[in-house]
Amino acid sequence: MIAFVLRRILQTVAVLGVVALIAFSLFNYTGDPIAFMLGQDATMEDRVRLRADLGLDQPAYVQFGRFVGNALQGDFGVSLRQGRKVSTLLRERLPATLELSFAAALIALLAGIPAGVYTALRRHSVLAHVLLAASLVGVSLPTFLIGILLILVFAVQLGWLPSFGRGEVVALGWWTTGLLTPSGLKSLILPSITLALFQATLIMRLVRAEMLEVLRTDYIKFARARGLTDRAIHFGHALKNTLVPVITITGLQLGAIIAFAIITETVFQWPGMGLLFIQAVTFADIPVMAAYLCFIAVVFVLLNLIVDLLYYAVDPRLRVERVVGH
């Protein structure tokens, strides 16, 4: 077990190193932040001095080495756009992104699972066909378009919900939450639905497929033969066995939600890390971009690790094979 975890941690470090390296080789193409930092009136002398101050005059591999060295000590440098510590910026933006992501994941589960169960049990009903058709739309429409459509309907036409921002937030230590104010909750609705739509359709289709699979198995037939109620069979036996892969997929998709929140955050001016990243890209703010990419890599790797560990704990066969292997 410990060996397994250690091995995974070593792999994690290797993945992070590769991500950072790729990120840095890409930064050569994002352009020169100096042009943004100094206005059009700056002299050549000013430019040269600032470039040296920031270490941008050195070759990419030296910059990379310095970045890794500092990052290991928890120092991601200073944002070129805002002149503030990158670690502070990320910490300020983390709550917004996590609240949005978890709200979206929750909506996806609450909408996706019942819809999946329904479409599996009532395969030929009209509603099931409607849901399946709607899920196709959810999968194929780009997120920003869904967001803009929602804004158009609920903010502009009906005027029920705000079109942008996070509303009022309450600070709990360094964590800020929008969940405790009416305006914060109202602000959360449209972006979280936008972000959830794709995941909800994914979960719905997954649950439907798994349910259909399970309903065909022998133990369901035996359960029916025993005279159990439909309710007990569908929810007590079939759904329970369906949920194992669903939970796995949802866990892994959480990483995707956090990463793909970039588009939703941009459309709704949601002050999370994705918006921070997009602004950093247009400004060529290298320290922020690098730190964000590393953060996303860590999230993905950690989620994978947790899922693997859960498997390890849940599935006895994995352990057995290890013992045999020795």
Place this chain on the structure above:
Amino acid sequence: MGHPGIAATVATVAAVLALAAAPVAGKTLRWTSQGDILTFDPMAQNESLNNTFSDYVYEGLVRYNKQFVPEPALATSWTRLDASTWRFALRRNVKFHDGAPLTADDVVFSFERILKPASNMKVYAQGVKEVRKVDDYTVDVVTDGPNPVLLRQFVDAKIMNKAWAVKNNVVNPQNYAQKEESFAARNTNGTGPFMLKSREPDVRTVLVANPGWWDRLEGNLTEIVYLPIKADATRAAALVSGEVDLVLDPPTQDIPRLRQNAQVKIVDGSETRIIFLGFDQWRDETPYASVKGKNPFKDKRVRQALYQAIDVEAIKRATMRGLSVTTGSMIAPQVSGYTEDTSRRLPFDSAAARRLLADAGYGDGLEFTLDCPNNRYINDEEICQAIVAMWARIGVRARLNAMPRATYFQKIQKFDTSAYLLGWATATFDALYTLQSLIHSVDPKGGADGNFNLGKYSNPKADELIGRIKTEVDDARRNAMIREVLQIHAADIGHIPLHQQVIPWAMRSNVSAYHRADNRLDARWIRID
């Protein structure tokens, strides 16, 4: 003022009354544009949005009136003691937002700070050798020669409080090398009409009216809330839904629709920015052209052919959807020194252009690359596409190389271009600023002369005149010289001017604002009814 004590008391009472009345008659302006303010340090960033907010919180010795003529602000009067010494009398009873009085020490300190290496506003104190305190309310400014644009520069040279800066360790403007956030980036202490109340970067910035301001607002704002919204569609939606009152940069494609909306009005105004083309005129062989062994752009006939092949009215109609003012000048009408006769364009004439090309020896075609930004000016890439198509009609095959601004400026500022598109705004509203940067020969030492003359156009007569314009204090003689430089440049076809950008502002119909040609939303003149 005979009785400063009484005046102060009256002012205090008025301030208290204003403060008490504020919540009742509160007029809040919520406005947006796509980016956030980078810093509140008035000397750390010379960028339009930052300068807009500096104007809310801080003041200079002088400020612009609606005609862009400097008028008294923190200085009440000034006299010229000799060719290079100016004496400014400071306004009495001006208080910083923390209550400290404004004195000559603050002015001396502020100019020292502007001239520090880490300052981004050095250009506004250009030519200033020293600022000396004479007494508490008088300062002398010593320049390195006569400077006819000194007052215009001083509009953006903001005055900070010395004691506050010392106490909070911000004697130096923001310094990226020190790896710490500067206190002055998020905290302010100015004398201006608004005070910073709260700031969440990229989310919300709130300013409230300064009850102790020495002057009165012409408008009626008591609070300003700035809410950046990056996505174009969302920004327009927020205005239509009434969540914001004003959008500084409504998306071009939404403007016709917004004009139809009764609750929204559009105020069009032209910017001083001129969009133009430039060409490599210094190399013997230009790097991005098909011709080897010589540089076609050194031949005036080629430049004139390229000029006359452009149907700038068609660009205005089709590409800019009417939102441009075509011009033949490198400066805009709002700029001091502008004359009507220097802004006439060469006529659009494809036949003449083809003849000129043939005369120059390129009758069977010419190929080169046109460098163009794609996210810097309004429809920049589309303008270049249109021009490439127009040139194709006279047998010029230009390849369009469009780039985002971050890479574009890096490339062209190294003079690594054969042909390029650029926009230039006259920050001081005085022609010298543009003549010096675009028309004067490039200073090999990297100074301000020719710093954006990226094709290295050069004419010794123009250089000499610009040198004299820098120090000529007689307006009539100076304007005559400006006119002559513009004529020389137009005759040489040093650049090909295209148009002035028209910048529409969109606002709720109950808001009125004065459109400034430098695209700054001036809070003094905004009314909400």
